[in-house]
Amino acid sequence: MRAFLFNLAASLLATVGVTDAVPTQQSAAAGPFLKTVDSQTWVIGNEIWNMTQGSIYGVKLYYKERDCVGRAVGHYVSYNGAANNLAWTSAAIVKNGTYKGVAYADIKFTAAEGDMHWVIFSGQHGAYQYFVNHALPTLGEFRTLWRLDNTTFPYGKTATKDDLLPPLSEYLPQNKVQDETWLKPDGSGYITKYDFTSWIRIQQYYGVYGQGFGSWYINAGKDYYNGNHLKQELMVHRESSTGDAVQLNMLHGTHFQVSSADVFPDGKLWGPWLWYLNDGSKPDAAAQAKEEFAAWPYAWFEDEAYHTRGSVSGRLLLSDGRPASNAAVFLGDDTPSKTALDMGSTYYYTTYADADGRFEIGGVRAATYGLQAWSNGSTIADVSTSLLRNGVVVSKDKETALGNVAWTVSPKKKLFQVGDFDRYSYGFQYGGAPNQHALVANCPANLNYTYGCSKVSDWCFGQTYRGNWTIRFRVGEDPSSYSGKRNATLIVSLAGYSSGASSSILANDKVVGNMTSGTPQLLSDPSLYRSATAAGEWRYLEFGFDAGILKKGWNAVTFQMTRNTTWHGFMWDSIILEW
Missing domain, CATH: 2.60.120.260 (Galactose-binding domain-like)
Structure with a gap:
């Protein structure tokens, strides 16, 4: 498929001219655009970047006069690993608008399972993305991702690791010891993609970068993720079979869990998140992340359910009289049948209590939740019991003030x-x-x-x-x-x-x-x-x-x-x- 798209682009360029075919960086249109090449090929972008989208893979990502995909696979959406890649049957601009005087276009790619949206603003380095479920099956793993040129993006960064991605030359078949894990050629240790695992809910920004180029994910809202504070996922790595630099957006993942197979309601929304391009500067990516977190929930996103939100507050008090200092607090399924880590059908919220046991969670979608809490160490590290309070109702533009929430601890010696x-x-x-x-x-x-x-x-x-x-x-x-x-x-x-x-x-x-x-x-x-x-x-x-x-x-x-x-x-x- 990748070779087909490259050959198609080359053919179009040769026969009808650059301006009528796949845009390059020099010939990109002004403002956000969608160009239909044929029934299985489209081009999207703005003045800064553009990408050729095929029926499955997004290839030929032009940014700063370079194709950042090169011989790599490109962008795609899949579930259950790479076993099921979504195939796009159509593309359309579903909304043109302006926000704070800047024009944007919401471009929808449709598949049998749901719709992948790219919201592209004029002058934006990258795009907002979101996915709306319509017919995803019961699953454990659902993701969007980029596989990018490995010479342009040799480094990977998460909140817990910032390092050179291992050279492909070190992945020797005779040294493979298990899934995506190899003994180093010099015997000094191991290389494995799982070393780049990090905690989902603490991420400010993460991605792959190199000299002059960076590709980042900034997920300011995290309520669409499955799991709780302990949710960790693979985020970047080297693709061992090709050497591609991989930037993963694990929307629903299971890499470190017993299982997390969920049924999703029609209309379940993942996102929007920002896919951000820059010159590889981590301080710039951090500054952009700060802006995104301050702007969430996004005012430009026109979706009533998305903006129907309230807040929850309270104070956790242990039955022995102590405040539940620094306790982990989780809003999840009401009357749950799964652990907090395994929940993932709808929307989930995490925070920590302060030293006095007080907590507040803002931006909560209107629904009925189960409130859970457990010791996060510190002054209540001896507390082995957990708290569950069902029936927590959150309404639009209202604070659900729970007051003092009693938490029973063990009376035993x-x-x-x-x-x-x-x-x-x-x-x-x-x-x-x-x-x-x-x-x-x-x-x-x-x-x-x-x-x-x-x-x-x-x-x-x-x-x-x-x-x-x-x-x-x-x-x-x-x-x-x-x-x-x-x-x-x-x-x-x-x-x-x-x-x-x-x-x-x-x-x-x-x-x-x-x-x-x-x-x-x-x-x-x-x-x-x-x-x-x-x-x-x-x-x-x-x-x-x-x-x-x-x-x-x-x-x-x-x-x-x-x-x-x-x-x-x-x-x-x-x-x-x-x-």
Whole structure:
């Protein structure tokens, strides 16, 4: 298809002249435009840039007198990986308008599944984009993306990584160890596209760039994304088969989740976001992002449902009297049947409470939501319970003031806690380190931790080898009198889990539970073997046992890994024993 479009463009240029065919940078029309070449080829752009769009791929992106796609694939929209690329059957300008005196055109490309829009302003370096669903199937992955010339865009940047994309010469077939992961030719480590993973909801701008050229995504509104604060996705990488520089816009992704297959209502809107071109300057991209965030929701976007928004505020108070300082706050599905990370059918909002437990979320689409909250560490790092309040109604131009929201915490006595309860591996050795494939292999097979003496960083972020990880702790009273009368509860909070690893849990050498691969609680997420070091999909497990198993003085809880798979296993968040 790509060769066909290139040949078509060349033929048109040779037979009818540049001004009547595919525009080059020098011959681009004034203002935003759509030019129909034939029933499967169109050209869009303005005075600054233009792109030739075929039935699937957008190619020949002219900017600053250069074709920024070159021999790469170009722009396209797809779902379920590259298995289903959307095919455009028609294109039309659906609106011409002006905003603050600047002309723009809303250009719609139609496919069976829905409509891809490019809103192009006169003089704009790039375009706003949005997609309206009409018939997408139940799916896990839906994306728009650019695959661009690798010499023009050799670097990739996200909020957490800014680096040269690995040279294609390092991707040696004999060194491939798993999905998109290769041992470096010199044996010094690994190269993998998953090292460029980052957190979706903290992004200000991200993309690929080089000397004189930058291509960026700026997603000021993030309510159309699936997932919560822990949602992370692949954003830029090197295409291993061709060397293309890849800039991904993962609108609905699953790269680090157990699953996230959702049904979308007709009319579900993703966007608008800004695709921004510049000279490769990161300060300029940052300044543009600041403007976009200040302007969201976009006043120029004429859609009634998009502008039907209100706000939610409240104060989270724990049942022990403390404010829920810095708690993570999430507005999601009412009476949910999925975890917060797995939700994705409609619109979702995240924030954090302040030190006094107060929060406010603005720009919320009118609907009924479920409010969730959980510890994000800090002064409430001991809180293992979560909050869910259903029936939160948001109305247009109104503040839904919830007042004080009560959050029940466990009244039980803690015998020990290892790690902050925050759904991340932060605080442990390597926890939250820059993404790196096989980092978990640096954690030991056997580990001894003494509560009250060891540092949290003495516990490693992930367990992947067969062996025993033991927590030693003291009990000041004699638990024997509680036998048959009082239960102890071991809480295991996992920041992630990758399949093929099972563990027996022992208290003073007696089996009190197990974590078994393949069970509903331990379906696999790809976090540990896809370079994640902070989180995958959070799991909460409880194991109750007779307190009489414990004794006065020294006791031990052991996680005995009985089955393992290379680079797979348990990523820890927090371990708590209470009665």
